[in-house]
Amino acid sequence: MSSRPRPGLALLLLCFLLPGSEQICPSVCMCTADTLSCASSGLSRLPRNMPSSPLTLDLSFNHMSMLVPRGFASMPRLETLRITHNQLTSLGPDVFYNASGLRHLDLSSNKLRVMEQHYFQGLWRLEELVLFNNQITQVEGATLNGLRSLKKVYFSLNQITDFPFFSIREHSHPFLTMLDLSSNRLATLPWEDVKALPGTVQRGLFLHNNTLLCDCSMYGMFWHWEMKGFDSLKDFYEDYMCTVRGDSRSIIHFLRQRRVFQNCTVGKSQSLQATVLLSNLVIFEGERASMDCYTSLGTKDPWYVWLTPGQGYMNQSATNDSLISVFANGTLEIPAARLNDSGLYVCTAVDQQQMVNATREFNLTVVRPPAETFSTGYTTLLGCAVTTVLILMYLYLTPCQCGCCSPPGPPADPVSIYSPVAYSGVPPAGGPEEQVLQRVQSRRVAFLEPLMIEQNQNGRTKGNETTLPVQWCWDNAVMNETAFLDGVLKV
Numbered sequence: 001m002s003s004r005p006r007p008g009l010a011l012l013l014l015c016f017l018l019p020g021s022e023q024i025c026p027s028v029c030m031c032t033a034d035t036l037s038c039a040s041s042g043l044s045r046l047p048r049n050m051p052s053s054p055l056t057l058d059l060s061f062n063h064m065s066m067l068v069p070r071g072f073a074s075m076p077r078l079e080t081l082r083i084t085h086n087q088l089t090s091l092g093p094d095v096f097y098n099a100s101g102l103r104h105l106d107l108s109s110n111k112l113r114v115m116e117q118h119y120f121q122g123l124w125r126l127e128e129l130v131l132f133n134n135q136i137t138q139v140e141g142a143t144l145n146g147l148r149s150l151k152k153v154y155f156s157l158n159q160i161t162d163f164p165f166f167s168i169r170e171h172s173h174p175f176l177t178m179l180d181l182s183s184n185r186l187a188t189l190p191w192e193d194v195k196a197l198p199g200t201v202q203r204g205l206f207l208h209n210n211t212l213l214c215d216c217s218m219y220g221m222f223w224h225w226e227m228k229g230f231d232s233l234k235d236f237y238e239d240y241m242c243t244v245r246g247d248s249r250s251i252i253h254f255l256r257q258r259r260v261f262q263n264c265t266v267g268k269s270q271s272l273q274a275t276v277l278l279s280n281l282v283i284f285e286g287e288r289a290s291m292d293c294y295t296s297l298g299t300k301d302p303w304y305v306w307l308t309p310g311q312g313y314m315n316q317s318a319t320n321d322s323l324i325s326v327f328a329n330g331t332l333e334i335p336a337a338r339l340n341d342s343g344l345y346v347c348t349a350v351d352q353q354q355m356v357n358a359t360r361e362f363n364l365t366v367v368r369p370p371a372e373t374f375s376t377g378y379t380t381l382l383g384c385a386v387t388t389v390l391i392l393m394y395l396y397l398t399p400c401q402c403g404c405c406s407p408p409g410p411p412a413d414p415v416s417i418y419s420p421v422a423y424s425g426v427p428p429a430g431g432p433e434e435q436v437l438q439r440v441q442s443r444r445v446a447f448l449e450p451l452m453i454e455q456n457q458n459g460r461t462k463g464n465e466t467t468l469p470v471q472w473c474w475d476n477a478v479m480n481e482t483a484f485l486d487g488v489l490k491v
């Protein structure tokens, strides 16, 4: 088909084809092989007798205020429909009847007000939905239901006050990677629903230039996203604002002015939990094992609960067991470790108000000392000497993988040997570490504001002897301590 058939040819076609043939290009439009462009044609309604073949139909810059039902049903191949810069205020029923081939739908710069749930029903192939610069105040809960192929949705520059985040779940929109809600009127968001969005959607969620209400759950969410390095925050750093106590005169850039959130002990959000992944601890039988409970919890006076492999839960008041003790500072100590003390030790530090927990884990492995065949008279002495030699060998001869190993502790204080090689700064690809990761991931996630505050005030705080490559984990992101502190100290 060529553009604008000559009138003679059209007449000829009319004579030989059925009356009302679909293949004629409407006079105000431009037709090419697969595109029908009726842009800037002064149209106030759809042209009659549009050809059935185009893949693309452009109706932008016209005066259409409504679309007739089944208006596109005669174009079964249609994949791209642009109706930008018109006067549409709503879409009636069946507008997209039999247009389920649509992949791109652009309705930007119209006057649409409410996204009703029937608008896009049946468009299960739709990949891109562009609605920016309308007057949308409300998006009904089921509007995006069934649009399984969606990849990008643009709602920017509207007046949306709430959005049905709950309708987007792990498997409902498997390809969705962009949800642009910037420049709207969102003040409070249902953060629980936002947190439950699939990771790929969170990564592509744009919320800048809304007048959010400053509060701790809001801040916690963004802080978390920033830690993960999401582009949405990097690219629009200056455009994230919130209003203090809803007072429209006090608007702050909350990624810059963080002092406002100093008192966010994250306590206001129940499900916040900080998880610190794990240290490996290898000791010889009979030695003292000492496991601290340093966590990210900045609280003055947390209490500690240890989950031990042998004795289940232990807290600090139930301590004077000669086999295992838990001190008031959270440290768990096994004066003389036995082989069967090996296992996973998990300390949970609980904020006094019990609003937030933080977890510290040790994988304790007790190994038999290699001196057993000697007669008992020498065992202790030789065992001690061999142990010391082994420790020294371990410390000096093990290839150092992290480049930040501290000199070994004094030999007189034997005990704890960490195993730095087990954690090399990259997410492990398999094996037990991955199991731990997975286990940790299945929990809800780390918000570490209290630590941040403490770091701000004191620089490095407690736990400064830990020059080991401790990893901090939340969700799927794994960061070593350096990276973590860099993030924190950016504040």
Ligand SMILES: *[C@@H]1O[C@H](CO)[C@@H](O)[C@H](O)[C@H]1NC(C)=O
Binding pocket: 097, 098
């Ligand atoms: C679309 O049109 C075809 C043929 O015109 C018809 O058979 C089919 O049922 C229609 N599909 C829908 C969803 O209406």
Ligand SMILES: *[C@@H]1O[C@H](CO)[C@@H](O)[C@H](O)[C@H]1NC(C)=O
Binding pocket: 157, 183, 184, 209, 239
């Ligand atoms: C922010 O949103 C307002 C309307 O809500 C708009 O006028 C303005 O252009 C937007 N600013 C940016 C930087 O996007």
Ligand SMILES: *[C@@H]1O[C@H](CO)[C@@H](O)[C@H](O)[C@H]1NC(C)=O
Binding pocket: 259, 260, 261, 262, 263
């Ligand atoms: C934080 O709490 C302290 C003590 O309760 C108070 O003096 C300070 O003003 C609070 N800071 C903010 C930003 O609310």
Ligand SMILES: *[C@@H]1O[C@H](CO)[C@@H](O)[C@H](O)[C@H]1NC(C)=O
Binding pocket: 303, 315, 316, 317, 318
């Ligand atoms: C500690 O454990 C004892 C008994 O196991 C229990 O009665 C007590 O309430 C616990 N204390 C705390 C702070 O959980």
Ligand SMILES: *[C@@H]1O[C@H](CO)[C@@H](O)[C@H](O)[C@H]1NC(C)=O
Binding pocket: 320
């Ligand atoms: C623990 O027991 C020892 C003796 O068995 C005793 O001397 C010590 O005071 C006890 N400590 C606590 C905190 O009860």
Ligand SMILES: *[C@@H]1O[C@H](CO)[C@@H](O)[C@H](O)[C@H]1NC(C)=O
Binding pocket: 292, 327, 328, 329, 330, 331
């Ligand atoms: C905790 O207290 C115990 C006993 O008072 C002490 O041995 C241990 O070193 C302390 N641990 C830390 C990390 O301060």
Ligand SMILES: *[C@@H]1O[C@H](CO)[C@@H](O)[C@H](O)[C@H]1NC(C)=O
Binding pocket: 310, 338, 339, 340, 341
């Ligand atoms: C651990 O081993 C010791 C002997 O080394 C034994 O007395 C104790 O009962 C064992 N504990 C468990 C929980 O098996």
Ligand SMILES: *[C@@H]1O[C@H](CO)[C@@H](O)[C@H](O)[C@H]1NC(C)=O
Binding pocket: 270, 271, 272, 273, 305, 348, 350, 354, 355, 356, 357
């Ligand atoms: C914190 O731990 C306590 C005791 O283990 C538990 O009851 C509480 O539900 C936990 N809170 C959170 C937010 O995980």
Ligand SMILES: *[C@@H]1O[C@H](CO)[C@@H](O)[C@H](O)[C@H]1NC(C)=O
Binding pocket: 402, 403, 404, 424, 425, 426, 469, 480, 481, 482, 483
């Ligand atoms: C920690 O992470 C930073 C940045 O990701 C990296 O440069 C550094 O080598 C890592 N350190 C270790 C010990 O893995």
Ligand SMILES: *[C@@H]1O[C@H](CO)[C@@H](O)[C@H](O)[C@H]1NC(C)=O
Binding pocket: 344, 363, 364, 365, 432, 433, 436
């Ligand atoms: C703990 O360490 C041992 C050996 O070092 C390993 O076999 C085991 O899988 C580890 N457990 C966890 C939970 O990482």
Ligand SMILES: *[C@@H]1O[C@H](CO)[C@@H](O)[C@H](O)[C@H]1NC(C)=O
Binding pocket: 464, 465
């Ligand atoms: C830990 O910090 C304290 C106080 O800042 C300091 O005295 C101590 O030497 C530090 N320890 C290490 C191992 O850096």
